[in-house]
Structures are given as structure tokens and as C-alpha cells.
Amino acid sequence: MLIHPHIDPVAIAIGPLAVHWYGLTYLLAFGLFVLLGRARLAHQPFSAGADGRDWLKSDIEDILFLGVLGVVLGGRVGYCLFYMPAYYAAHPLEVLAVWQGGMSFHGGLLGVLVAMLWFAHSRGVRFLRVTDLIAPCVPTGLAAGRLGNFINGELWGRVADPSLPWAMVFRGAGDLPRHPSQIYQLLLEGLLLFVLLWLYARKPRYLGQVSAVFLMGYGALRFIAEYFREPDAHLGLLDLGLSMGQWLCLPMVLGGAVMMVWATQRRVA
Secondary structure, eight states, X not given: XXXXXXXXXXXXXXXXXXXXXXXXXXXXXXXXXXXXXXXXXXXXXXXXXXXXXXXXXXXXXHHHHHHHHHHHHHHHHHHHHHTOHHHHHHXXXXXXXXXXXXXXXXXXXXXXXXXXXXXXXXXXXXXXXXXXXXXXXXXXXXXXXXXXXXXXXXXXXXXXXXXXXXXXXXXXXXXXOBOOHHHHHIIIIIIIHHHHHHHHHTSOOOTTHHHHHHHHHHHHHHHXXXXXXXXXXXXXXXXXXXXXXXXXXXXXXXXXXXXXHHHHHHOOO
């Protein structure tokens, strides 16, 4: 068995100023998004002036700013609604206490979609054009976030067979070996999804198809990874032995499949 390495959460400390590893992974995610987003502008249809406008590098920076707001606000509200609705209904002011932790990817996704709807409206472009632009740029940010989870030794996996070569004991999770599910998610929802989406989006696609592949791909890969991740202690496993994360992924897969059929039938370039 492996022992999770004790990594100081503070990467750099200068006097009272402390920079945490988790914060650095967020900076890494933002930097990768900007680089990949600018590279996407060289792909069709953006290089040809999609929706009758010249796409600029500054558009990527504006999208990032709005996306961060969507992730933070949507992620927090989503966590309160999906994972602890009764508690936050009784303590509504604590919804604002983001420093206490508690974020939901699916809530963050909804927040980002609202932010992108605003961007599309303000620029006079199609909403799905914006989501098609950014979809391949998102998984590397997810991978960076999972790396931060692993460094912090949080969101560990379910108990594993001790004979598993990479089974790991996490501090605070007892003495039993567990799956390093943060690494599984980094590899699946992060790197694998990025490679698949990037290759798929390199060729001309109909409006909405790239977004559909993201929804189906993330939903399916997260669903698989959840089988190795310890469910939330206050929820446990829900109906059919599925976790809350898995139940939230099912609408993503279904919605992505419906969107793919719709986009293929419409054939809008």
C-alpha cells in the first residue's frame, strides 16, 4: 500500500503572505484555458469569422472572467441545493460562506452556461457557438482542480483491495487503503476528455456538436469515476446504489445525446 504524501498546502510563504498549492492549480487552469482558447480561434469556424464577426483574443479573456464568476456562484449555489438543501434552507446566510468549502461541478456548469448566455447576448453571437468554442478548453482546468484535490488529500476514493498496487491510505480516512480517485478523475474527465474533444473539434462540426460531445463525454466519464470515489458522508449512496454525482451526470449524458441528434439534423455550420 502507498501512503498519501504529506504535502504542505502552502506552496510559498513570504511573511504573512501565503500562496497555497490549490490556488496555484487554479492559476494553472486559467492559464491553460487562455492558451487553448486562443488556439481554438485558429480552428473553423472561428478563423472564418463565425456569426459574422472577427473573434479576438480579448474574447477569450472576457469569457474566462465571466466563466470564473459562473463557476464560483453556480458551484456554491449548486452544492447548497444538490447536496445539503435542508441545512442551507435553515441557515440561508451560510450560502455566502464560500470559505467554509462546498462546491458542486454540476452547479458550476449551470453557472458557466448562464455566464456564456450573457456573453453571447452581449456580443450578438449564438450561444452554442460560444459553448462550442470553449468546450475543448475546459477539461484541462478540471484536471488541474483534481490535482489540487490530491495534493490536499481530499475527496478520496472508496476502500480498495490492499493488493492494488496504487491503493493509498489517506490521512483522515482511516487506516484502510483507498482508490486515489482524484487521479482517476484527473486522467478521465481531464486528460482523456481533453484529447478526445480537442481532436473532435479540430475538424469542422455542425453548431452544437462539440458541446454535445462534452456533455456526453464528461457525464459518462464522471459516472464511471464515481464508482471509485467515496460518496458524500451525509448522503451516502442513493437509489439504485448510485451517488449524487452519478445521478447528476445522467441528465448530462441524456441532454448531450439529444443535442447531438438535434445538431446533426439541423446541419448549421
